[in-house]
Amino acid sequence: MDEQVLGAMQKWPNVPAVYGWLSLNAHGDWLLHTQGGAREGQSGEKIANAQIRHFMNRNYAANEAGEWFFQNGPQRVYVDLACAPYIVRLADDMQTLLTHNELPVTRVSQWLLDAEGRLYMQTEHGAAMLAGRDMGLLSTRLQVMPGTAGTPAAATPLDQNHLQALHEGSILLVSLDGASDWTAPMQWLENALIPARLGFVREPAAS
Structure with a gap:
């Protein structure tokens, strides 16, 4: 501050x-x-x-x-x-992720997808959601790793079959660009449950 x-x-x-x-x-x-x-x-x-x-x-x-x-x-x-404490977007270089208040995001420890296809993540700054306008570009960089022993070379692009598996309750190990700091479990979750999972309150109230 x-x-x-x-x-x-x-x-x-x-x-x-x-x-x-x-x-x-x-x-x-x-x-x-x-x-x-x-x-x-x-x-x-x-x-x-x-x-x-x-x-x-x-x-x-x-x-x-x-x-x-x-x-x-x-x-x-x-x-x-409306969604999460941070709204993340692609920077002008189309590679870096920035929060709405211009903090660079360098680590993700959890990915969550909701029924509307919105991508949430737990970052080093706190819970965040990817701005919808960047979902198409970022989704092409998401890779499913074949378990904890996987390597980027063995990864497969996130596709509809993976999304169906997530919706059915599977938890997948997903990486952005194969980077270890961007590799984390991904699962599908009801939107109303996301605040509790990621540790934030959407509507603060006086105690």
Whole structure:
């Protein structure tokens, strides 16, 4: 976090947190809900100002319960998550993966697919979902390894037969580009169960 934010937290430690005013959509956009109505169907307004977005990106974190927030000076603004705490996309080089707040992703320890074909992953930063626009490109780089003793040379591209096996309950060892840091178990899971599996809360609430 920014030093000025940490200083404000120390100076004013008891500022009440707010809920329902900020959300993160499936595209990785920050949305402001001016009436605090994120859960009442209020669509929200995309935050377009680059300086504000960069400030939010730098001061985004989670508590021990897996509730994500933007630390706005001394005030904690909890974030409603449409999908996951991080939305991952392909960078301009079409190889690197970046989170919506510009963190490079270098490791994955779990892959999850839901019924809508959305790809979730557990990264070194936390739970993430791949932006839908990049699914077609990234899926061509996913390889199924033949067990823990497999090598990239023996891997096979992820195909419809593998997807069917996942849907039927199989757990496959899947790698991105054959890289060991990107090799992890993949399974199919109901979307509603993904937050508990990956350790985050989609709708934080005051205790």
